[in-house]
Amino acid sequence: MNRAGRDRASEFWRDGRVLQIWQGQILARDGALILQNSTNFQSLNEAIYLGDVDDQHYFVINKEISEPEASQNLREIAAHLSLAELEIAVTALAIVNWHETHTHCPRCGAATKMISNGWVRECEVDGSHHFPRTDPAIIVAVQDRNGRICLGRQAIWPEGRYSNFAGFVEPGESLEATVLREVKEESGLVVKDVKYLNSQPWPFPNSIMLAFEAFTDNPELAKPDGVEIVDLKWFTKAELRSAIANGTLSVPPITTVSGKMIEAWLNG
Numbered sequence: 416m417n418r419a420g421r422d423r424a425s426e427f428w429r430d431g432r433v434l435q436i437w438q439g440q441i442l443a444r445d446g447a448l449i450l451q452n453s454t455n456f457q458s459l460n461e462a463i464y465l466g467d468v469d470d471q472h473y474f475v476i477n478k479e480i481s482e483p484e485a486s487q488n489l490r491e492i493a494a495h496l497s498l499a500e501l502e503i504a505v506t507a508l509a510i511v512n513w514h515e516t517h518t519h520c521p522r523c524g525a526a527t528k529m530i531s532n533g534w535v536r537e538c539e540v541d542g543s544h545h546f547p548r549t550d551p552a553i554i555v556a557v558q559d560r561n562g563r564i565c566l567g568r569q570a571i572w573p574e575g576r577y578s579n580f581a582g583f584v585e586p587g588e589s590l591e592a593t594v595l596r597e598v599k600e601e602s603g604l605v606v607k608d609v610k611y612l613n614s615q616p617w618p619f620p621n622s623i624m625l626a627f628e629a630f631t632d633n634p635e636l637a638k639p640d641g642v643e644i645v646d647l648k649w650f651t652k653a654e655l656r657s658a659i660a661n662g663t664l665s666v667p668p669i670t671t672v673s674g675k676m677i678e679a680w681l682n683g
């Protein structure tokens with residue numbers, strides 16, 4: 416999606432397509448977004464401009480969805496969407512989540528209003544401008560020197576679910592330092608050779624997941640923290656494939672960052 420035309424949103428509105436979101440749910444049916452004509456809505460004032468895909472311009476409106484059966488959770492429909500639809504939906508949900516949680520000025524507490532086609536909020540008292548924020552989080556594929564991966568299990572997850580270690584970046588912390596800290600906290604492992612892999616926006620409510628791999632020379636030190644992580648296991652590729660195939664273990668779906676990381680590791 417091309418986001419460059421934001422200043423010209425009013426020109427694009429007349430032929431724009433609008434995605435509707437309400438209470439975190441997206442208007443969609445049968446695995447496809449329902450995109451309405453802008454003429455179905457009163458005015459551009461309530462819309463946020465997202466960008467264009469092949470000169471078709473997209474907006475989002477946060478408004479009650481009248482057909483409850485067409486109100487769907489993005490996590491559940493993500494796998495069915497095209498890449499362009501996914502970017503539209505992820506951007507729409509992230510920006511709507513931001514507006515919903517930033518209704519007041521962090522400086523003076525007065526109400527803020529949406530300006531700049533939805534990409535700024537302005538304080539009605541002191542005029543200060545506030546911009547959408549994205550919270551960085553890291554996720555790590557921890558490996559040893561013998562081709563194994565270490566996965567952990569959180570108590571709140573479904574029975575048998577294992578995944579990579581993850582956590583939020585703290586103020587003043589580099590991404591690499593976050594990787595070392597989170598892995599140590601959750602697994603007791605000391606890692607090095609940290610390498611960035613890729614990223615994925617994660618608008619639940621407004622994160623970006625930054626994926627890394629890292630290696631340990633002392634896999635025997637793996638010990639769950641007992642709070643967030645209740646069990647840890649080392650797997651060879653053959654062991655993990657076999658556990659997934661026979662149903663004794665599950666990993667996150669392929670639409671998630673962790674699911675993609677595990678799949679990529681299994682496929683070398």
Ligand SMILES: [Zn+2]
Nearest residue numbers: 520523538541
């Ligand atoms: Zn203010």
